[in-house]
Amino acid sequence: MKLAFYPLDIAYKVIDGAPLILIFGRTEKGEKICVVDGFEPYFYAEIENFSVIESIKKLVIDDNGRRLSVKSVELVEKSFLGTKKKLAKILCALPQDVPKLRAAVKNAVKTYEYDIKFTRRYLVDKNIILLARTEIEAKEISLFQGIRCFRLEFIEQSDELIKEKIVLAVDIETYNPLGKQFIPEEHPILMIALYSKNFRKVLTWKRFNSDANVEFLEGEADLLRRFGEIVKEINPDFITGYYSDGFDLPYINTRAKHHKIKLKLGADDSEMQAGDESVSITGILHIDIFKFVKRVFGRALGSSTYKLDDVAEVILGEKKHAVDIENLANTWDNSPELLAEFAKYNLQDAKITYNLFEKVLPNIEELVKIVGLSPFDISRIGFSQLVEWFIIKQLKQYNELIPNKPVAGQISERMNIKYKGAFVFEPVPGIYHDLVIFDFRSLYPTIITSHNISPDVLGCSCCRGMKNQNPELEKIWFCTSRQGFIASVLEDIIRRRMRIKPLLKQYPNDILLKARVDTLKLLANSFYGYLGFYASRWYCLECAETVTAFGRHYIKKVIDEASNNGFRIVYSDTDSIFLTLDGKTKESALKLVENINKELPDLMELEYEGYYPAGIFVSVKEGAYGAKKKYALVNEQGKLKIAGFETVRRNVSIIAKEAQENVLGIVLKENNKEKAIEYIKSVLSGLKERKVENEKVVIYTKLSKEIDDYDSIGPHVAVAKRMKAKGLPAGPGTLIKFIVGEGDGIIRDKARLPEEVEPGKYDGEYYINNQVLPAVEKIFEILGYKKDALLSGARQSYLNKFF
DNA sequence: GAGCATCGGGG
DNA sequence: GTGTACGATGCTC
DSSP states (O other), X not given: OEEEEEEEEXXXXXXXXXXXXXXXXXXXXXXXXXXXXXXXXXXXXXXXXXXXXXXXXXXXXXXXXXXXXXXXXXXXXXXXXXXXXXXXXXXXXXXXXXXXXXXXXXXXXXXXXXXXXXXXXXXXXXXXXXXXXXXXXXXXXXXXXXXXXXXXXXXXXXXXXXXXXXXXXXXXXXXXXXXXXXXXXXXXXXXXXXXXXXXXXXXXXXXXXXXXXXXXXXXXXXXXXXXXXXXXXXXXXXXXXXXXXXXXXXXXXXXXXXXXXXXXOSXXXXXXXXXXXXXXXXXXXXXXXXXXIIIIIGGGGOOSSOOHHHHHHHHHSOOOOOOOXXXXXXXXXXXXXXXXXXXXXXXXXXXXXXXXXXHHHHHHHHHHHHHOSXXXXXXXXXXXXXHHHHHHHHGGGGXXXXXXXXXXXXXXXXXXXXXXXXXXXXXXXXXXXXXXXXEETXXXXXXXXXXXXXXXXXXXXXXXTOTTSSSSOTTOOBOSSSOOHHHHHHHHHHHHHHHHHHHHHHSTXXXXXXXXXXXXXXXXXXXXXXXXXXXXXXXXXXXXXXXXXXXXXXXXXXXXXXXXXXXXXXXXXXXXXXXXXXXXXXHHHHHHHHHHHHHSOTTOOEEEEEXXXXXXXXXXXXXXXOOTTOEEEEOTTOOEEEESOGGGOTTSOHHHHHHHHHHHHIIIIIOOHHHHHHHHHHHHHHHHTTOSOGGGGOEEEEOOSOGGXXXXXXXXXXXXXXHHHTTOOOOTTOXXXXXXXXXXXXXXXXXXXXXXXXXXXXXXXXXXXXXXXXXXXXXXXXXXXXXXXXXXXXXXXXXXXXX
């Protein structure tokens, strides 16, 4: 029969001595089905003479009493990093036979591709993309309870991905009287929140006044049963949670086992499979949104932690419901009537998890399409794996053999190798006017493709001795006549992105398009790192070195051209360059970019990033040289662009942040030193006379461990102790708010909770010397103000030290 | 400062 | 499951 469906996940099972690939998915009507296909496991051995083949064919090993032999052997030829190899493709009966048979022959022959997961191998070999609309011809067979199964006969896929999917977000609250330590074997689950498109509910087992979203059960066992029931009812395609691989689902699993309840969540009525690092449910795609966000968005998020509260704020602009979760156990035991707030908190967590999922799903989908692994894997692997599997997916068209992973010795060897990085032109501290910024669009990816940097064409004999191949490293060259496959697959990504980008200009609100562009950029930018990453299969030090060598070459070329044309270089780092016009026009800067682009290779492009009327570069430490990446610019609209200043750090008071930003604004926008001085003097005297409001002198610091574990008692630790004495929670992770109060003695003895300090009763001098002055000191240094200029009237303890 | 160990996320 | 993260930070010597 013919059938259309959307595959969600892939697994395999050995039935009657043969491995079967199981593709779980759902039809357009929403019925979960399982499509079954046969597939043979295999690996390769390099063949130097034919007698080896005969001995491999005859090989029999004893596997705990089971006679293990190879099923059959085929002879194939493949390319391998510029050479040709004759190989035996050794077919095995079962996936688990592969490592065993490989171990038996590895000392006699070189072996390859023996550690490729069976299901991944299937997807790559058959070129199947999960989540894509799939039409099959298949015969219905009976294999599992609870789900219809079909034996695959013919398969065809389209580009169109699954729409209208059912997503269920899950979040639990647990009884945790100890604070940081979780003991799932002992401590029960108190609440489970479930959130889907048309469904929101909090399950719990103590009664309190609440809204209609809360459903009360008789006890934890009941709660778990009801949870299982609802999952079955909703029958989601995706189940998601925040750190659900490491917390929510394993916790539910442990509690269910504790009560001897079988939670048959799977489409085939199987229980969840909780591994060490992930949890899977047959027929439901489990995505831990924390893992994906952390690995793929990573530091680009700009949030200091990956806590749900911080991540949701950055990505969604949404926060958790403000409740002190440390009080949950106590409230549960002693004042259950107050639990409604915790139910609200619980549901809000599930809701933001759901919203996060919706937000990042297009990125997951795009990676699934490009890289070709399952969404389960895609959402759990890092950059290097994404690049690696993208390459593996493309290899078929090059008939190229996959290199083995490095062994431990190779890894530690590679880890110790350092090579020259990017070029940095240190700025001279000062204020500059009429700045323009140029930067290279995707510098490293375009260098790789333009110079054919690829391990398979490294050091080819045909190009030996050719001049000007590498700007610095004569002994490293790449073929000029044959394109390497890594350069080739990367070029594919870059060109694909270039084709879509204009569309995004046309439809700027199309989030799917945006996700495609972002994902392609992410992948392209990861290639350079991949080539130099110690654990890569296609690790290539010569490639990585050549990339940075060309990077330095091109940026220096731009610097030379710019200074030859009368521009002054202020700062440059890796792929960007800051110049001053020095009386020339913006048009002449644009013209320069245009001229440089004429000389650059095809895909490389220098871009005119923008014009800034003024900018300030400061030095990090005392000394003549400027600091890397510490500058502030103001654009023509008067907007400040600040990089590297510590404004955003948490343990800085509002008054210090505000002072820094205002000083930068006055200096850059109004170009008025005197006004900046007047302004800062007013701030300092405001602090001295203690007219600055208390809210502006509150300092926020996060407690990182238990109070008793601190050897040195900083002001925030001292305040945490005071909180504890008052019965307020102050465990690891608590954000401590404090004000340094007036009086004599050391800082920590003066640190107080904000509510303990009456208006103006803070230590003005502390805020002058330890908060505001450090934030603006460097700026005034550049303006030429020294010593007491800022502090006429105020005491000078700080300035005397530093000026 | 190298080398090893733990942590992150979750209540 | 044809497997075992990874990078940053803190502690010890």
